[in-house]
Amino acid sequence: MALSFGALDQLCVNAIRFLSADAVQKANSGHPGVPMGQAPQGYALWDRFLKHNPANPDWPDRDRFILSAGHASMLLYSLLHMTGYDLSIDQIKQFRQWGSITPGHTERGVTPGVEMTTGPLGQGFANALGMAIAEKMMAARYNHPGHEIIDHRTYALVSDGDLQEGVASEAASLAGSLGLDKLTYIYDDNKITIEGQTKLAFREDVAALFRAYGFKVFGPVDGNDIDALSDALKQAQAVYRKPSLIIVETTLGYGAPNKANTPSAHGEALGEEELAETRQALGWEYGAFEVPSEVTAHMRLALERGAQAEADWNTRFAAYEDAYPQDAVSLKRDLAGELPDDWDAGLNALFDDFKDPIASRAVSGQALVALTERVDNLTGGSADLGPSNNTRVMGRGSFQAETYPGRNIHFGVREHAMGAISNGMAGHGGLIPYTATYLVFSDYMRPALRLAAMSRFHSVFIYTHDSIVLGEDGPTHQPISQLLSLRSIPGLTVIRPADAQETLEAWHFAVAYDGPVVLVLSRQALPPIQRMNETTALHRGGYVVSDHGDTPDVILIGTGSELSLAQQAAVELAKERVNARVVSMPSWELFHAQPVEYRNNVLPPDIRARVSIEASASMGWERYVGMDGAIIGMTGFGASAPGPELLVRFRFTAENVQSTALSVLERLR
């Protein structure tokens, strides 16, 4: 593997440039400029440093590569295609078309070799931190002297757009604090942004800034100087206890005679004419989508190197298995995303423990203790609200620069990065991440939640202080719109348990389910719900808690802390000979996944007298109460006052449920 910048290197770099530009041209849509500028970086990293096996994108000890500026997707598709991943030239020709595996922005699970879904800027930067955390934590857990079985690096290619996003700053600060030395960012500084020069809005001294964050900074390196970049990458590998940033000065749309260095090279095809002129300017004699055979021959050496690297690792893993058989079993299980056989034994033992009222956040805290005893790779923390979110697991230590075996992560007051780091950890594999903050601050991390849902990551998002009842902190801290907003994200399962029993079941579901789950928990104590049947049916999303007669006159639907109000009201209504069915609806998503027969059993379509009760936005409950029922919810923001008083002021009382039910019945009579 020659390190000199020879003619073959140049050919490979230009092959990436033209394959990218050709694909954008054919789609007549996309972003040619960044791949053309970043081609040398992509090539240098992938050809000379990246440890990977194109024949097995899932090899656990591969280096991770994240293209944070996902709009440069053609750079990655070119690299994947050329190095021998299962991505054909025909798929490249189908760039941005229906049904192709080459979407406009890189999507995990769609294209072999794409580690993360990127495009929304800044996310990939923080995802990379999550991957580096996962590597360090798993290495600390599983490696033994002479058996460095987890030993890989994380690389991310980031743009000025990424660096401008706050989520990247949050991640940079935490990465520096954690001293993650196997994390390397390559910063593509092309000085151009959609509105013009980046200096319009971005004049910071990036090198000084990252040094202040605790990074080792290299460069600026000339974007076409592959040897200089290789040198920096090599040095970065030797840095101890610091992440690295390599600044590379590039040219957006490099080679395009009229459009290079202009915003127009960013987000639209070059045009046939400009593309032809670019071919001329760079002396590219090949046709559209043509990859010279020398390039293919050279870049597909990655297959050989990868096969060799994986074979070496397999040999080392066999030795590891001999020396540490139990760890090997456990590691394989973690990597396969499987749970130990008795994973839920501790959790199940808790079910009889809660006879008195208790906050669901407190039950969640105990569930977490019980679960992590057996599910050791369930790991995470809070955005500096651990004591309030009940997420700190005593005895498991803190994950710090000095203590990588620690399992409690301190994210700092950085909700957004926390979400994106969780995604990176889940994307790495081997860990089940959980994160926590107040429900109202879920707003801060929505872009990451959305990508968790799109990527179907197995991860748990814990949100406590779930309603106005948190009290005196007031409207700034009281969630109103958040519950509905979370429910509206496709692929996210949102659960708001009503008591201890439902909370334990919710945790059971969250750990067993292979997708992102949101747990919405109370600050205040919740009484145990009296159920007709001993067990709940939380996994069905909604179920009948109690009936007061054969055919219900009215259905009262509650979630979380308000379910008990429904139940109290039902008792009172029974005294007035009104049969009120009480339905617990902890999860809309799970309920909707049930067969229609089940749903119609719980909510018979002909019973239109319905009342929903939830101390959150009333919007959305029309789904269950229709046009004839009534919704007890919030239509404005909350207020600063003790929680019990707020319940009365905003009419979340059993009396109001009762009288609302009666007036609905009256109206329908």
Place this chain on the structure above:
Amino acid sequence: MALSFGALDQLCVNAIRFLSADAVQKANSGHPGVPMGQAPQGYALWDRFLKHNPANPDWPDRDRFILSAGHASMLLYSLLHMTGYDLSIDQIKQFRQWGSITPGHTERGVTPGVEMTTGPLGQGFANALGMAIAEKMMAARYNHPGHEIIDHRTYALVSDGDLQEGVASEAASLAGSLGLDKLTYIYDDNKITIEGQTKLAFREDVAALFRAYGFKVFGPVDGNDIDALSDALKQAQAVYRKPSLIIVETTLGYGAPNKANTPSAHGEALGEEELAETRQALGWEYGAFEVPSEVTAHMRLALERGAQAEADWNTRFAAYEDAYPQDAVSLKRDLAGELPDDWDAGLNALFDDFKDPIASRAVSGQALVALTERVDNLTGGSADLGPSNNTRVMGRGSFQAETYPGRNIHFGVREHAMGAISNGMAGHGGLIPYTATYLVFSDYMRPALRLAAMSRFHSVFIYTHDSIVLGEDGPTHQPISQLLSLRSIPGLTVIRPADAQETLEAWHFAVAYDGPVVLVLSRQALPPIQRMNETTALHRGGYVVSDHGDTPDVILIGTGSELSLAQQAAVELAKERVNARVVSMPSWELFHAQPVEYRNNVLPPDIRARVSIEASASMGWERYVGMDGAIIGMTGFGASAPGPELLVRFRFTAENVQSTALSVLERLR
């Protein structure tokens, strides 16, 4: 005004400490530690530097003070009370109680003298930037040589929690780029966070970091050394073309013998015993809520100074009025939040211009040009998507460090800070800010949007690329949950216009309405809607576009780009002798504000055959179609493919509207 640190200063500082601690103790809820640590900073700034008039919190040329860590609200309430604002000791005793004007976190519009609603961390940091931008921009517009009629500073007291939030990093980077030298941050570095020591997750070199952002950095200053802090504040006033950061090392819960420097001093009352011991430790001989008369006498000198300062300004304003009568009229109007008489003339002239299909973002761009010609203080920009959002107004220049008269703001790729800056600009007064990005990225700025709604700011949030029809960029960029999520925020008016006419009316509403308005606009061209009546009734939120008979058989409800599908379907249904009413529903909020008679006229309650069509999350439309209707919407994420193909693939076609309507009618027969 003595600058020496004398006994009276000490008495004032301790008075702030104990009034704060007493109020938290009485409420048995709140955050005593930060006010106790920050009391010297609050005192030094307010007593020696802040230009304000407690008798008139609305005096336009006052300095602005933002307490970014809103949980330290008692610090600000103490200062307001002691310097003579209309905030009685009885209100302080009602801290965190229902109906008081002393809520748990500081809220604009609730307490006289509170400039911004804070509490969600990081927001106040970015709000301060918005205020400083407003000051610079208005000074550039209105000041003349010898007539510095706009000349005030912005101060923000920020915590480590604020600095950890990405929105603060975004704002710091932009503040440095813009060189705003009348912006001063005081950073309270108390080394303690809820989970323990800040260094658990925060080890960056803050001074070096802010220097890299382009700040002048002072300190670290001892938190009890008022003179040293005063010296730094004085020096900060002389800095040219750089914002300032003063680092102050403080003690959380200063004076509390057992709880100082511990996380427990952060978020709960000290307890009677500890409070008594603190009194002893600091030699405080006064009772609960007692402010020594010397303190009151000294601190209320602010009233005299303030009256004098405002009187001076009034004199100068009179001279300004003489010299620049037209500017004076315009400035007074801007400050009063009023519009010029002919403000909408240019906009109204556009109504006949759009006979051909055109994207609503393009119409919006033209509306903005027409509006800003007359409404000069309508100002803003995009998070680096100006050319796509159609928000750049040619001829109005760029607001840059070198060109403060410019009216186009380049926020950079910083959606979250953009939202918080908009809030700061609106909170400053005198400007109507607008901001823009793609609809999907509204997620990045939700915490700021929520505070805009809570603060009822007159501001416009423009979101283009409003559905899957944006096409090839794929699911990462296609909004699904965002529309419903925005509608669920109380106090926000969300408008998704269906064609050029509705877009112009939406802009008309947004400029005239005194509250935050969200405009949701298409990337693709929309045909002009054929209406029964010539005018729309957009301001009513929903209205009948067309009827095909006397009594509708079925109601088709559409918004934005999908309204035309409803109309095409209605024409086809008429051929089958089905009378379909077409309702345009651009704004749920405006429709719900209508009298029930109007709403029942548009959507007669007895007509249950209803179909909604919106290329967004289907969730929520049950509100209008009930349990008997049907919803044509999205239930998952989108895909990367050309927009027209996606419409067919996801069944947003007139044919599907038609057949869905027929099957609803069939079901109800």
